[in-house]
Every structure is written in C-alpha cells, then in structure tokens.
Amino acid sequence: MKKDLDDLKISGSSSLNGGEFGTVSISGSGKINGDVICNTMSISGSGKISGDVKTDTGKISGSCVIDGNLDCVDFKVTGSTTINRSVKGKEFKVSGSAKVNEISDSEYVKILGSMTCENSINTKNIDIYGSLKVNGDCNSDYVKSRGVFKIEGLLSADNIDIAVTGNNYVKEIGGQNISIKQGDGGMGILRVLLFKGYGRPKLTTEVIEGDNVDIEFTSCNIIRGKIVTIGKGCKVKRVEYTEELIINDDALVEEHEKY
Template structure:
C-alpha cells in the first residue's frame, strides 16, 4: 500500500493498533502499536510502544518512546526517553533526553543533548553532543565532531543527578574524523586532520594530520603526526 493513499492512525488517550502502512500517525497519551510501522509523518506525545521497526519521512515525538526494532527516517526530533532495539538511519536527527540505541547509527547530521548509549558504531557527517550524563558509543566515524558538557537542566538531573557517579562524559574506543573538538571524553584512539583535545579529556593516543591542540586540563598518552 502506498503511504499517500493509506489511512491515518490517530490514538488519543489510551489505545492500540496493529502495525502497517499509514499516511499520518498521531499519538497522544498511552499508545501501543503491535508491529512494524511505515508512515509519511509520525507525531506523538506521552507513552509510546512500537512492537517492530519504524520507517518514516518526518518524525517529532515527546515523552517515553520505545521502538522494538530499527528506525529509518528523513528527519527526526525527540525529547524525552528513547529506547531502540535496532539501529538508527536517516538524514537529520535531533535528540534530547536519555537515549539508548542497541544497533549502529548512520546519519547525516546528529545532535544530542542528554545521556546517550549506542551499542554499535556511530557514522555521520556532523555530530554535536551536549553531555548531561554518561554517554557510551562503541566507535565513532565522522567528518566533524564537537563534544561539550551541557549546562544543568531537567535531563541532567535525571541522567546524572539520580546516579551521581554517572558524570557527564563520552566514553568510546575510537574516534575517526576530519575535524574533532572534544571535552570530557575518554577514548583509546583519536584520529583526525584537526584535533582539539579540551578540558576533562583522557586520550590514549592522538593521530593528527594538520593540527593538534591539547588543553592543560587534558591527558594524552601519545601524540603522533601522520602523513602530510
């Protein structure tokens, strides 16, 4: 069924539906969808549970969302809790809150404020992370990456305040990119053309092609300038 000719799915209050192909999906309240969903637009507020994957052109949600599979989208904005049993693929993605993704992420632009866990690889052109809690990513490959410690806010209290030991920090094994600007990051290896190692970083080995700056408050085990 073509998305343009499919019916809309609207749930208000407490309700459920089967998976399928829809034109517009609008969820308000407590919603449960039993299987994979394809839609042109997906909007929701509240508690949302999807029993399978989600494929959507445009998506904007707030609240507590769990996707029982992978998520593929054109543009996405989510504020709240997000848990995914699969990977995340798409163009432009903005997330705020506490996010857990069990698969790989392949994106063009990725902006996150809060606490993020990615069990697989993060591959993107441009990534901006504003840390409000402990963030873990297996490996990162990007054109540009900027990592900052965000100011205190509601998600900072949820992610870091409830469990004080989980301080705002990015933990990963390898970061590979062109422009890399880090704060509060722990990594085994960082490779890039221009690399800035800022405050609160602990890096085992830095390989840079064009330029390297290291903050006095950072620790770098080894610095290596590679090919011209």
C-alpha cells in the same frame, strides 16, 4: 491516499478488523486485527494493532502497541508506544516514551522524551534532547545531542554536535566534523538531581575517527583525525593525526603520533 473513506472510531472497548480508512481514532480501549491504512491516526486511549500501519499523520497521546511496521509521513508520540518491527517515514517525534525495533529510513527523528531502539537507526537528521538508547548503530547525516544517550554500536554522521549534559556512551564515533563540548547546564536542577553522585557529565567511547575532531569531557582509547583538538576534561590513551594536534593543559593524552 484516498479521500472518500469511512472512519474507524473506538470510544468504548472494541475489537475490529483492519482495513483502509480516512481517520482512525481510539479514545477508549481498542484492538485492531490486521493492517491499517489511513490518512490520520489518533490514539488517546489504549490501542493495539496486530499488523502494519501506514498513515500520513499520527499522534499517540495514550498508549499503543503496533505489532508490525509503521510507515508514516509525520508521527508524534506524546504518550507511550511500542513498535515491534520497522519505522519508516519523514518525521518521527517522541516527547513521551517509545520503544521501536528499528528506524530503517527516516528524514528526521527528534527525541524530547525517551526512546529505546532494539537495533539500528538510519535517518538523515536526529536531534536528542531527552534520552536515547540504541542497541545497534545510529547512522545519520547530522546528529545534534543536548540530552543523554547510550549507543552500543557505531555513531556515524557527516556532522556530529554533542553537548555533554549527562553520562553518555557510544562504542565508536565516525564522521567528518565531530564536536563534543561541555553542556551549557540548561537542564538546571533536573540535571543536578539526575546525575548527583555520578561526577561531572562526560562521554565515554572506544574510538573516534574524523577529519576535524574537537572534544571536551571525553574518555577515549584512540582518536584518529586530520585536525584534532583535545580540550578540558579529556582522558585519551592515543591520538593519531595527519595535520594538527592541540592539547589543553587540563587534558590527559598518554601518547600521540603524527603520520
């Protein structure tokens, strides 16, 4: 982006037109009409942008609504934000609350707070330490979860590493190496309060397909894989495997077949 640009700063209550800027900052209540291109965006107050946003770095510590697309290099949400169209960028991190339409192309997504995605997520890497709800698919190279999630579609990645710390749901799981293990209890008293009355944390899914599948505390209709290990706390209706199947004494598998 250009270096010598004017800044746009709103500290009171204003409605201004969009454009190209060095820094965009809102510490009061501001509305920007149209698209915004900037080097840096910082919103600690309340902001609404009626168009697209393209920025190198951005931080939302207040509240913000972006009606268009977000194209960013590094974007952090510590407050609350709504992005009504697509998110595209290198890094998108949420430690507050975010609602997005979709993440169309990203290198890294990290969720420490809560995020809802109305459609699908496409990213190279995603770390879930908070809560995630996806109404479509979640596609990645690597997925790591130490939080809770609900994914209405397919969770697809080369490597999937899930520690079950709450009640998780995903319609289908597909990958090369799939590990679903009991969480280490790192959430402490918060976990007890959140999931009191819901029984032991578990993951529920309809289908798991992978080369190497190693699971605990998972309920699944059908599992297909090469090497499959069914650990403690699992309830599985059917397993189809090609090389090896190991079933823990504490697991329930109704039927299995080697091909």
